[in-house]
Amino acid sequence: MAENAPQALVTAEPATPTATETEAKTADKMESQSNPPGGMMAAAHVIAPGVLSIFSFFLSLALLGCAVWLLFMRSYDCEDLLGLPRVQTLASVGLLAVFAISNAALYQRQRFPMPVVVVIVVTLLLMLFLGLAYSGVNEMQSQRFPATASWFKMKVMDDSNWNNIKSCIYDKGTCNELVYRSLRKDSYDLISNSKMSSVQSGCCIPPKTCEMEEVNATSWRRKEEMEYDIENEDCEMWRKEWSVLCYDCRSCKLGFIRALRRKWWKLGVFCIVMSLLLLLSHLLLFLATFWERLKT
Template sequence: MAENENNGNAVAEEARAIVAVVEEKAPCKDKELGDCGGGGGGGGGGGDDDIPKASKNKNPLLEINNLEKAIATMTLILSIPVLGFIVWIFYVRESECESILKLPSFQIGIGVGLIFLFLISNAVVFLRSRYPVLGLLIVMVPLLLTFIIGLALVGAYKMESRSVAASPKWLRLKVFDQAHSQDIKTCIYDSGACDDLVSRTLMLKSYDFSLKKLSFIESGCCMPATICEMEYVNATFWRKTGGPIDPSNPYDSDCNLWDNERGNLCYNCISCKTGFLRTLQAKWRKLGIFLIVASLLLFISHLILFLSSVFKQFRI
């Protein structure tokens, strides 16, 4: 009997030891697999050698991919204004008698160049993973040309070539060339700019007319210069008061050239040519600013996209 009792006590102690071991290992259900696997510090394949699942999700390549996709999307968005500007160029290609100076053909050439830039830019975005270096070199050529043309149109550098069409120096030479003077005068007259000014200001008094904002052509071709000090009757009819004229001032000669006849007015005046010139320069300067800004933004986005693509390939 005593022997059976001893055996029973031994079995019970072994059972309690097994239960204790199971209870000690139970919390491992809520831990990562690597923390439960080796028991002691020396067991084969301890928990320090296993990578937790949370750390596997923090892959730097995923962050690079997300950045690259964001930059690619931004590059595509930046090309949309270029497409809109192309549409504007082809639908508004002639204004303010520009055909006399053959500017519409140059404007169409810029539009065709922007079409190539749009197609090349988007093609490089889609093929960046295969040809990153070649794509960057290809897209940099039209971007550089666009940037240079934009600088020429705004007259940003003093050594500007007179052969660059629509640049400030080129426009001044063409407008003040005697070969184009009569054509410009006839075109402005046929456009009816002064007739429109009369119809819009017919009921205005002298003070109200002086406050009205006029275009460069209206103020230069349809009315005498303010230095002439003529008396206002209406927008295109002024009485000469016989004020002093300074022959050294080029604009003072316009006072003698002024004529109240509808076909003369101040079409032969220096102020009329200057107004026509400023109208052209304002338009082409805006076009040049757009080309500069668009080329710079696309250059920066393509460069960042190239660096991210190369970095991702080296990491892989």
Template sequence: MAENNNANVVAEEQIVPVEDKPCTDKEAGGSGGGDVPATKNKNPFLEINNLDKALATMTLIFSIPILGFIVWIFYVRYSDCESILKLPSFQVEIGIALIFLFLISNGVVFLRSRHPVLGLLIVMVPLLLIFIIGLALVGAYKMESRSVAASPKWLRLKVFDEAHWQDIKSCIYDTGACDDLVSRTLMLKSYDFSLKKLTSIEVKQQSSLYSGCCTPATICEMEYVNATFWTKKEGVPNPSSPYVSECNLWDNDRGNLCYNCFSCKTGFLKTLQAKWWKLGVFLILASLLLFLAHLILFLSSVVKQFRS
């Protein structure tokens, strides 16, 4: 019995409770494993999904100014006697083209994930067309076609065509441009009138020469009475001046004035060119910005499909 008790005591002493220890990454990996690297924090903006959404939003923002410009086109289409040259119809065509461009651009943005290549090709066609029209309106290339309406060369040919000018001259008179000039400068003296800032139709300035539809050229040396009434002095102006013929054409009659003068045609032409040049610049900038936005969005969509 004593031997059995001693054996039990020895067995109890040999049983030692083992404490649970947390398993380290090194032990879990075995003798050949190393420390598990910690996960790096990623910038959520650089993830392809968030970047793709940001590019799509940017493309939509770039297309918003087109809507405002469409409203402007339809609002000013009957200004400056342009209906005689049938320019309002051309403005309507550009406005319709911009509407289609807006719809196509935004449609491609929403359908880019399914058909990125086809969407890029579809949007490039109207963008290229708008870009070419913009270049024509600003006269960016010398070999400019005369058939492109509202281009600088086209406008010059139309304005200086005598058949068109007769109607344009009547339109300028009917709008009362010179009558408005008289009412605005009725109390001005000669010196004050010379400092007055006027439109290209009312008066055109080249160096020290003033001319236009409503006033004679300075080289004529006429005496100022009011904006549209000038007294001719004795003597012949400088015969070498190109404005001598303008002096002979001047008439104080409100229905004549200098409407037949070269300077009047040039002033009206300058007014038209300034407006259509702005339109051309907008078309160029809008097409370039949308082209870059869609190109970057296309590349982003391709990368996204490649990674998935």
């Protein structure tokens, strides 16, 4: 019976951790709390290039939209005499080329990072340079470059060109609109104060510095006691004849230049903004790609 008696169960006591193991666990815990998880950094490295690629693509869509707008935009009256529709088409083709290069850079950045970044930077710097020229920020020395401020002055101030331009303005009936509008108003004075185009204000009425008295929409009376300076030739050139008016005035030429410059100024500002944004986006994307290569 004594031999069959149940033996006492012996319960093993848990091993007490040593001081070295405790210090190691404490150090690992502090390190895990102080440093962010490696997965978050890895995710950021993966997400950042994707976000920048999407951002660059949507920016390039604005170039595509502007190119289409230039192709189908109606030309201003008489600007075809200066060959501007052809320049407008070339500008549209240039924007399409930048759009294609920008998106090609997005797809080839992994295979050829350095050639891609060189090509896109040179292209966007050229676009920035042209934008500065069109907007008038950079007064280019060469007057041969079309659609810049100096080029417009050179072309419009040329007498042979201006004779054709003023004939076109007259044939288009630019000043006739003032007469039609005057028939719908009780006072002719409202015509001079109403909103007119730069061509109408420069070609159809005398300059305000002449201080002539308004008779009707296109007829003004000189003040007898008024003496004009020799430098103010526009006041002497003004005639009440319908075919003359102020078509030979300097104010008419400047008004025509302002009408043409408005569109190209907008294009210049657009090119400046888009080139800077795309430069920043592509450079950041290149740095992200370069960082990926260093990590692998």
